[in-house]
Amino acid sequence: MPGSVSMTKTPARIETHSRPSTPVVRPIPQADSGQYPLIDAIKRGETPEPMRHESVQSVGQILDIRNFELWYGATKALHGITMPIAAGKVTALIGPSGCGKSTLLRSVNRLNDLIDGVRTSGTIALDGKDVYARNVDVITLRKRLGMVFQKPNPFPMSIFENVVYALRIAGERRKSLLQEACEKALRQAALWDEVKDRLKASAMGLSGGQQQRLCIARAIVSEPQVLLLDEPCSALDPIATLRIEELIIEIGRRYTVLIVTHNMQQAARVSDFTAFMYLGRLVEYGRTADIFQLPRLRETEDYVTGRFG
Amino acid sequence: MLRWACRLSGLVIAAMLAALILVLANSALPAIRKFGAGFITSSEWRVNEIERPLRGPDGKVVMGEDGVVMEILPPAFGALPVIYGTAATSLIALVVAVPLSLGAALFLVRVAPRLRIAGPVSFLVEFLAAIPSLAFGVWGLFVLAPMFQNSVAPLLRRILEPVPGLHWLFFEKITVAGRIIERPIPLNGRDLLTGSLILAVMILPIITSVSRDVLRSVPRIQIEGTLALGATWWQSCVAMLRYARSGLLGAVLLGLARAAGETMAVTMVIGNNNQISASPFAPAQTMASLLANEFGEATDGMHRAALLYVALILLVMSLAFNVVARKLVVGRPSHAVH
Amino acid sequence: MSLSFKESRRRTASAFMYALCAASTLAIVTVLLMVAGYLAWIGASSLSWNLLTTVPTGDVANPGGMRHAIDGTIVLVLLAAMLGVPLGVLAGIYLSEYPEEARLTGPLRFIADVLTGVPSIVVGILGYELLVVPVSRLTENSISFSGFAGAGALAFIMIPIVARTTEEMLRLVPRSYREGSLALGATRSQTIFRVVLPGAFGGITTGIVLAMGRIAGETAPLLFTALGSRLLTHDPRQPFPSLTLQIYTYATGPYPEQRRLAWAGMLVLLALLFVLNLAVRIVAARQARGRLH
Numbered sequence: 001m002p003g004s005v006s007m008t009k010t011p012a013r014i015e016t017h018s019r020p021s022t023p024v025v026r027p028i029p030q031a032d033s034g035q036y037p038l039i040d041a042i043k044r045g046e047t048p049e050p051m052r053h054e055s056v057q058s059v060g061q062i063l064d065i066r067n068f069e070l071w072y073g074a075t076k077a078l079h080g081i082t083m084p085i086a087a088g089k090v091t092a093l094i095g096p097s098g099c100g101k102s103t104l105l106r107s108v109n110r111l112n113d114l115i116d117g118v119r120t121s122g123t124i125a126l127d128g129k130d131v132y133a134r135n136v137d138v139i140t141l142r143k144r145l146g147m148v149f150q151k152p153n154p155f156p157m158s159i160f161e162n163v164v165y166a167l168r169i170a171g172e173r174r175k176s177l178l179q180e181a182c183e184k185a186l187r188q189a190a191l192w193d194e195v196k197d198r199l200k201a202s203a204m205g206l207s208g209g210q211q212q213r214l215c216i217a218r219a220i221v222s223e224p225q226v227l228l229l230d231e232p233c234s235a236l237d238p239i240a241t242l243r244i245e246e247l248i249i250e251i252g253r254r255y256t257v258l259i260v261t262h263n264m265q266q267a268a269r270v271s272d273f274t275a276f277m278y279l280g281r282l283v284e285y286g287r288t289a290d291i292f293q294l295p296r297l298r299e300t301e302d303y304v305t306g307r308f309g
Numbered sequence: 310m311l312r313w314a315c316r317l318s319g320l321v322i323a324a325m326l327a328a329l330i331l332v333l334a335n336s337a338l339p340a341i342r343k344f345g346a347g348f349i350t351s352s353e354w355r356v357n358e359i360e361r362p363l364r365g366p367d368g369k370v371v372m373g374e375d376g377v378v379m380e381i382l383p384p385a386f387g388a389l390p391v392i393y394g395t396a397a398t399s400l401i402a403l404v405v406a407v408p409l410s411l412g413a414a415l416f417l418v419r420v421a422p423r424l425r426i427a428g429p430v431s432f433l434v435e436f437l438a439a440i441p442s443l444a445f446g447v448w449g450l451f452v453l454a455p456m457f458q459n460s461v462a463p464l465l466r467r468i469l470e471p472v473p474g475l476h477w478l479f480f481e482k483i484t485v486a487g488r489i490i491e492r493p494i495p496l497n498g499r500d501l502l503t504g505s506l507i508l509a510v511m512i513l514p515i516i517t518s519v520s521r522d523v524l525r526s527v528p529r530i531q532i533e534g535t536l537a538l539g540a541t542w543w544q545s546c547v548a549m550l551r552y553a554r555s556g557l558l559g560a561v562l563l564g565l566a567r568a569a570g571e572t573m574a575v576t577m578v579i580g581n582n583n584q585i586s587a588s589p590f591a592p593a594q595t596m597a598s599l600l601a602n603e604f605g606e607a608t609d610g611m612h613r614a615a616l617l618y619v620a621l622i623l624l625v626m627s628l629a630f631n632v633v634a635r636k637l638v639v640g641r642p643s644h645a646v647h
Numbered sequence: 648m649s650l651s652f653k654e655s656r657r658r659t660a661s662a663f664m665y666a667l668c669a670a671s672t673l674a675i676v677t678v679l680l681m682v683a684g685y686l687a688w689i690g691a692s693s694l695s696w697n698l699l700t701t702v703p704t705g706d707v708a709n710p711g712g713m714r715h716a717i718d719g720t721i722v723l724v725l726l727a728a729m730l731g732v733p734l735g736v737l738a739g740i741y742l743s744e745y746p747e748e749a750r751l752t753g754p755l756r757f758i759a760d761v762l763t764g765v766p767s768i769v770v771g772i773l774g775y776e777l778l779v780v781p782v783s784r785l786t787e788n789s790i791s792f793s794g795f796a797g798a799g800a801l802a803f804i805m806i807p808i809v810a811r812t813t814e815e816m817l818r819l820v821p822r823s824y825r826e827g828s829l830a831l832g833a834t835r836s837q838t839i840f841r842v843v844l845p846g847a848f849g850g851i852t853t854g855i856v857l858a859m860g861r862i863a864g865e866t867a868p869l870l871f872t873a874l875g876s877r878l879l880t881h882d883p884r885q886p887f888p889s890l891t892l893q894i895y896t897y898a899t900g901p902y903p904e905q906r907r908l909a910w911a912g913m914l915v916l917l918a919l920l921f922v923l924n925l926a927v928r929i930v931a932a933r934q935a936r937g938r939l940h
Contacts, residue, residue, distance in 0.1 A: 116423060140539070321738065322806060413674075440682065441864025452681075541658060617772065
């Protein structure tokens with residue numbers, strides 16, 4: 001399929017200006033040489049072995065990222081990332097802007113394919129099959145993964161049509177089935193009561209928080225295996241953020257969720273596992289409770305307590 | 310000082326529009342008074358008085374005491390044929406040009422940058438827009454019209470004429486000596502269809518380049534949103550077209566405005582005949598081509614006033630198209646239409 | 648990976664539409680190359696030095712050249728520019744630099760836009776009513792077609808285009824330039840003349856050159872104003888020749904030799920416009936690059 005992966009794109013170097021998710025080398029003001037051996041090694045350009053807690057290995061995995069690397073043209077954005085993602089749990093990716101967490105997330109559903117000059121190596125296995133394998137159908141892959149973006153992006157159509165979009169493009173025409181799926185997804189996204197009387201109204205008329213919940217409903221309507229959330233609250237006010245967080249906890253009971261967030265409290269509240277990334281490398285990865293209360297690295301401790309980064 | 314010079318120049322622009330409307334309306338006044346709104350529904354266009362034998366209801370010449378009784382048809386002016394010609398050519402041109410332009414715009418936005426050919430292709434499209442109307446006229450007259458006359462039209466006739474119900478495409482009814490006879494339309498390549506196709510070629514670049522800019526402004530996150538849900542390339546294109554629909558409608562309207570006002574190229578290939586014929590193979594006339602053909606020779610006062618009336622209708626129509634189009638293509642107001 | 652029948656049908660449909668989009672692009676490019684190629688091919692075979700240097704002979708078998716028409720177009724475009732450039736640029740400055748008068752500039756901008764969409768034949772008729780008829784009455788001539796009237800009609804087309812490009816180019820000049828200059832105590836006009844206009848000079852020039860190219864290719868506005876002439880004249884008070892008018896007359900006429908001249912004249916005009924477009928684009932691209940570095 002020649003066209004499935006092409007789209008408007010600006011060259012990668014312009015991308016780095018427009019998206020905060022691509023690597024930008026930033027000095028760490030408080031970083032005291034000698035205090036952070038792992039971070040220092042990373043800053044020297046090395047890829048040291050991350051602190052991976054045993055707890056992350058012991059659970060059933062749905063996604064297995066192994067030695068994954070990614071380049072934007074000549075710039076290497078991800079360095080040897082190896083991390084298993086637990087099935088049925090919420091895993092948060094945290095780290096300072098430009099640490100590659102969004103890039104990693106977008107690699108799972110191969111949305112980075114759309115950017116000119118992107119190359120990858122290593123594997124990301126979904127259910128044991130590498131998503132970057134030659135014979136993988138990208139469209140089928142994306143249907144198995146739901147994604148919610150930083151800014152709510154409802155399509156300019158009715159609320160109903162937004163929710164059932166994934167089913168529509170899969171050719172579903174049965175009205176009753178669509179209605180059923182729409183209601184179920186909206187209920188799961190805790191939006192049903194607010195919009196049930198105006199499903200035919202334009203989705204653009206919803207508030208920001210409602211729009212984002214609509215996008216979540218849209219992402220889960222086809223019951224994806226993994227839900228990818230790319231800083232889903234970064235464009236929302238505190239109250240809307242709180243509702244989305246409650247929703248993520250609720251949804252995390254049914255789905256595997258991988259969430260990128262720049263907000264440490266959010267990661268602590270909603271996730272079961274947390275991975276701390278820095279300059280395109282994994283630094284520490286373990287149970288959220290451990291990462292926030294008993295981190296094994298000084299780096300992680302200082303980052304989650306806001307002392308650096 | 311500078312402020313006043315600038316303000317004055319700005320007012321000149323306003324004065325230009327005012328002059329356009331007022332001068333045309335004033336000069337057309339005799340015709341407006343005489344024909345009123347009926348002008349646009351009447352299809353008679355007789356520049357000079359015609360004297361001809363009067364015929365009875367049986368079609369026979371009426372004989373009086375001094376021989377044949379003559380009737381005198383006074384000059385008459387009605388704009389329906391040219392309004393029809395303008396509408397028909399513009400619509401056919403849109404039907405041909407819009408799908409091609411949208412396809413090319415999608416290609417330019419979503420494929421060409423990857424292949425690194427967006428620059429050269431865009432340059433060609435924009436150069437096509439800069440080619441004068443006259444060049445298309447010369448090309449249409451010497452290349453397209455002969456091609457239609459010699460190969461395309463005869464071929465279409467061979468294929469379509471035997472088809473039941475398509476007879477009218479190739480025959481016209483005319484009145485000769487009081488009787489209606491049917492005769493084949495001479496296929497000389499200068500007809501409504503050729504005029505429409507030339508117009509289609511001429512509006513391709515404007516629709517393509519405005520649609521390209523409109524599509525380019527669709528937020529990236531909208532496209533990624535559809536792709537992340539598993540849309541195919543085309544399904545995400547459909548979402549993109551839907552997102553940009555009002556801007557795209559504006560692009561189409563800009564094309565329509567240009568088609569409706571286009572003069573030289575159409576004048577050279579449309580056959581210049583003030584008639585309404587159902588067949589696209591019959592010669593026709595548009596408002597603009599009528600003006601180009603007759604205004605220079607219009608010595609009679611009413612004839613000239615009638616032509617100015619046509620010019621006024623053309624002006625108001627293209628102003629209306631432009632106003633609506635520019636309201637729709639938000640953020641791209643500077644695109645020259647003509 | 649095997650797909651269901653429905654799924655693979657959707658993939659096929661998408662690939663098909665992809666191919667259609669590519670084919671549309673190809674079709675448009677092909678049409679352009681066909682038009683330009685044909686004009687170049689036939690035109691080149693009739694091109695001669697005489698075309699550029701001699702004037703019509705009156706002999707249809709040996710019609711001479713188009714020197715008069717080339718001169719005529721140059722004079723008409725320059726005359727139109729003398730009127731159109733200052734008015735257009737000043738109006739452009741007004742639209743861009745006096746935001747406090749938005750109640751006036753807003754509608755004016757819209758009017759300028761709408762004016763660019765007025766059919767050129769209508770402009771020609773306005774020129775006749777405004778610049779030919781009254782002059783005829785004044786001078787008691789029968790009909791006073793003139794180069795001035797033609798240039799006036801062309802200026803009418805030029806002014807809104809120049810105004811809008813000037814405005815857009817001025818808007819590209821960063822706000823900080825203006826504020827910097829005003830903060831140093833410069834007056835508004837000093838700021839505009841010394842800082843803003845020089846900053847946008849390249850872009851404005853490009854716009855003017857393109858607008859001149861545009862009016863050089865116009866025919867319809869000249870039909871009832873300049874009228875055309877077969878004489879080599881530089882007196883704009885007289886009916887005036889232009890390349891486009893001469894091409895139109897020859898192309899629609901019955902004589903094969905004159906038709907060949909029409910092709911050749913068209914080629915000259917197109918070559919001129921092509922070089923103009925390309926040059927302007929290269930210069931603009933170079934300037935844009937210079938600004939980035």
